[in-house]
Amino acid sequence: GNSVTQMEGPVTLSEEAFLTINCTYTATGYPSLFWYVQYPGEGLQLLLKATKADDKGSNKGFEATYRKETTSFHLEKGSVQVSDSAVYFCALSVTGNQFYFGTGTSLTVIP
Amino acid sequence: GAVVSQHPSRVICKSGTSVKIECRSLDFQATTMFWYRQFPKQSLMLMATSNEGSKATYEQGVEKDKFLINHASLTLSTLTVTSAHPEDSSFYICSARYPRTGVYEQYFGPGTRLTVT
Numbered sequence: 001g002n003s004v005t006q007m008e009g010p011v012t013l014s015e016e017a018f019l020t021i022n023c024t025y026t027a028t029g030y031p032s033l034f035w036y037v038q039y040p041g042e043g044l045q046l047l048l049k050a051t052k053a054d055d056k057g058s059n060k061g062f063e064a065t066y067r068k069e070t071t072s073f074h075l076e077k078g079s080v081q082v083s084d085s086a087v088y089f090c091a092l093s094v095t096g097n098q099f100y101f102g103t104g105t106s107l108t109v110i111p
Numbered sequence: 112g113a114v115v116s117q118h119p120s121r122v123i124c125k126s127g128t129s130v131k132i133e134c135r136s137l138d139f140q141a142t143t144m145f146w147y148r149q150f151p152k153q154s155l156m157l158m159a160t161s162n163e164g165s166k167a168t169y170e171q172g173v174e175k176d177k178f179l180i181n182h183a184s185l186t187l188s189t190l191t192v193t194s195a196h197p198e199d200s201s202f203y204i205c206s207a208r209y210p211r212t213g214v215y216e217q218y219f220g221p222g223t224r225l226t227v228t
Contacts, residue, residue, distance in 0.1 A: 036219070043117070043204050044155070044219040089154065096208060097143065099217060103154045 002027045006090050006102030013080050013109050021075040021105045023064075023090035031092040033057075033066050033073040038087045038104070047075075047088070080109045114138055115207050117220035124195055124227055132190045132223045134205030140185035141207035145217065146178070149202040161188040195227040 007022040025031065032051045036044040048057030053068035064075045073090060090102040114137040124130050134144055142163045147155040159180050160168045167180035177199075179191040188207075192199055202224050206217040 034216075041222075041224075043115075043221040044206075046216065046218065049216065093217075096216075097145075097160060098157070099145075099206075101154045104152075106152075 002031070002092060002094060002098070002100045004090050004092055004100050004102040006088075006105050008103070008105070010106040010108060013107070015082055015109055015111050016079045017109075019075070019077040019080045019084075019107070021088055021090075021107070023073045023075065023102060025071050025073065025090075025092050025100075027071075027092055027094055029094040031094045032096075033064070034091040034093070034099075035062070035064055035073070035075050036089040036091060036101075038089065040086075044089065080107070082109045082111055085109050113209055113216075113218045115205065115218045115220040117203075117205055117223050119223060120221060121224045122226070124225070126196055126227055127194055129191055129193045130195055130225060132192075132203055132205075132225075134188045134190070134207070134220050136186045136207040136218075139207070140210060141188075142185060142210060143208040144182060144188040145206045145208070146180060146188075146190050147204045147206065149204060149222075151202075155204060158190075192225065195225070197227045200225055200227045 034049045035047040037047045048059040050057040050066035056065045062077045087104045087106045089104045093099045116135045118133045144161040146158045158173045161180045161182040163182045169175045182188040204222045206219045209216045
């Protein structure tokens with residue numbers, strides 16, 4: 001079946017620290033992979049995506065590389081800011097209809 | 112581009128009443144929209160897939176008679192929570208699939224916080 005496993009939070013980092021949020025997946029077929037971010041009280045925003053193996057998605061300093069050999073799509077940022085505090089969801093889709101979300105990882109960045 | 116709106120953003124209703132939530136794609140046509148429910152500090156649970164001009168497809172365990180979905184146009188889907196009860200209180204989020212072949216993206220609305228008293 002299709003599923004996404006994310007590292008559990010919450011994660012608390014100091015400003016300018018390096019961020020990694022692990023995400024692994026299982027999928028039937030060839031999935032597209034996504035990271036979404038949810039700020040308090042808001043819906044989800046697409047942060048970045050990758051549609052095939054070895055693709056790197058990047059946006060706002062965040063990066064994630066589609067690793068088929070390890071079935072992973074880890075999110076990284078070299079220097080986090082207070083404004084990055086949010087909940088991050090890893091997701092996959094095989095058909096474009098059904099999306100499978102991880103449980104989300106809450107990130108708090110302290111000054 | 113690819114903006115999805117929801118209305119209302121928050122609603123409080125009394126137990127036994129019905130509430131309608133609207134989801135609109137503002138700058139693109141969406142033949143397929145999705146409704147999710149999110150409990151506090153949890154992930155999104157897909158409730159149903161809404162297809163323009165046809166009946167919605169509900170996920171297992173979701174009561175179709177309680178959560179009525181109508182997708183009457185290419186830019187609007189509505190979710191009506193009928194005879195709401197306190198256990199229906201939740202954050203409801205819609206999304207719309209971007210209509211580009213091979214592009215599997217969904218754009219999400221800002222969510223609707225429903226509180227049933």
